[in-house]
Amino acid sequence: MRIVSKYLVPKGYKGLTIFPFVFLKQSEHATDEVLLNHEKIHLRQQLELLVLPFFVWYGLEFLWHFLRERDVKRAYYSISFEREAYANEKDLYYLKQRSFWRFLKYFD
Known part of the structure; x- marks a missing residue:
């Protein structure tokens, strides 16, 4: 379900x-x-x-990357869930062939 709300989505982001x-x-x-x-x-x-x-998991991974990078933006882009989503967002058929727990491929 999609909900439009400029107040619930953090500044600098389009969606949540x-x-x-x-x-x-x-x-x-x-x-x-x-x-x-x-x-x-x-x-x-x-x-x-x-x-x-x-x-x-998302929060812990963000915290880990933030402690390593000391940069909020770099920590965000280092999260495995975000890495998978950004790497495949343009492939509109990705979810049809995506394997279970595929985000683990992007975990480091």
């Missing part, structure tokens, strides 16, 4: 996914197929980890 919702900053983002595919990849990741563990 918290299963089963995709929050979009602006209504025109609802037609951005690449952005929506990116967020759908996060929905799949969250389902695979039964939602709550996804956010725990």
Whole structure:
């Protein structure tokens, strides 16, 4: 389910996914197929980890990368879930062939 809310999406981002919702900053983002595919990849990741563990893992991985990089943006882009989503967001058929827990390929 898509919800448009400029207040729920952090500054500098276009979308945020918290299963089963995709929050979009602006209504025109609802037609951005690449952005929506990116967020759908996060929905799949969250389902695979039964939602709550996804956010725990995401937070711990962000913290680990932040402590290593000392840079919020670099830490964010280093998270395995984000690396998978950004690497495949332009492939609109990715989710049809994606294997289970594929984000592990991007974990380091």
